[in-house]
Amino acid sequence: MTTASASTTALAPANPWALVPPLGNLDAYIAAVNRLPMLTYEEEQRYARQFKEHGDIEAAGRLVLSHLRLxxxxxxxYLGYGLPHGDLIQEGNVGLMKAVKRFDPDQGVRLVSYAMHWIKAEIHEYILRNWRMVKMATTKAQRKLFFNLRSLKQGFKADAADTDTYRETLSEHEIDAVARQLKVKREEVIEMEARMAGGDVLLDPAPSEDGEQAFGPIAYLADAAHEPTAMLESRQREMLATDGIATALQTLDPRSRHIVEERWLKVNDDGSGGKTLHDLAAIYGVSAERIRQIEAAAMKKMKKALAQYA
Structure with missing residues (x-):
């Protein structure tokens, strides 16, 4: 965040672009970056070209600042790993600055789409470097339970040294005994034992010997539903399914439009699909093959109209 702060200093006269003074408060930082204005496509292109062609650091700063909320x-x-939110943001900002440095405005994509991959890559790298540093226990009570539980389990192991009754996991009787001795709920004992038994898992596992990509936490860790690109794609699909279809239908002659609507856009009373080719052939007094030809030509024309609409 040091580079972003330097850019902010250069932009201090433009009041909306200035971050609040450092308060050592993450909430204040997040509130500040959420107040920074977003750039229009034209502004983004202008600043990106100024930085790429003239090395304008102030233009680069504006690109960085407008995407800090991203x-x-x-x-x-990625908060589920127990790593500090501020550190995750710090690493993500490094990825954002790398993205701005490499962004090419002539590629025809928005910076938000390009930067997202760099931000995630930097955060992923940080998590991989610190995976073994994730704290087993977070609160004081949990840390106390963690260390006492380990000691008690060692005692159970010593008591069972001369028998074959010892198991790595606690029995129901042992769980109740630990809960009474440590004055905690048995559910807390079960949860802590599960956390202690869990081993490290590769965030992004290497491909298997047969060349297939192994499935790891990276595949399901992040919620893609609220990513800007996913939201834009969803919005575009909705527009194509409503306004786009309606616009494409308007390009057809009445007979072709009626055939497409009856075949694909209407549902029978019993919940089944629309009319068959033979049903429509009987209505228009032509063969089913002729209806199929009209339908194929209409679909081709609609596809062309939808491509222009998108």
Whole structure:
């Protein structure tokens, strides 16, 4: 965040672009970046060209500042690892600055789509470097339970040294005994034992010997439902399914439009699909093959109209 702060200093006269003074408060930082204005496509292109062609650091700073809220949003998706939110944001900001440095405005994509991959890559790398540093227990009570539980389990193991009755996991009787001795709920004992038994898992496992990509936490860790690109794609699909279809239908002659509507856009009373080719052939007094030809030509024309609409 040091580079972003330097850019902010250069932009201090433009009041909306200035971050609040450092308060050592993450909530204040997040509130500040959420107040920064977003750039229009034209502004983004202008600043990107100024930086690419003239090395304008102030233009690069504006690109970085306008996307800091994106970093906060993405970093929030990785809080499940127990790593500090501020550190995740810090690493994401590094990825954002790398993205701005490499962004090419001539590629025809928005910076938000390009930067997302760099931000995630930097956060992933940080998680991989610190995976073994994730704290087993977070609160004081949990840390106390963690260490006492380990000691008690060692005692159970010593008591069973001369028999074959010892198991790595606690029995129901042992769980109740630990809960009474430590004055905690048995559910807390079960949860802590499960956390202690859990081993490290590769965030992004290497491909298997047969060349197939192994399935790891990276595949389901982040919630993609609220990613800007996913939201834009969903919005575009909805528009194509409503306004786009309606616009494409308007390009057809009445007979072709009626055939498409009866075949694909209407449902029978029994819940089944629309009319068959033979049903429509009987209505228009032609063969089913002729109806199929009209339908194929109409679909081709609609597809062309939808491509222009998109």
């Amino acid at each position: 970093v906060v949003s993405i970093a929030r998706q």
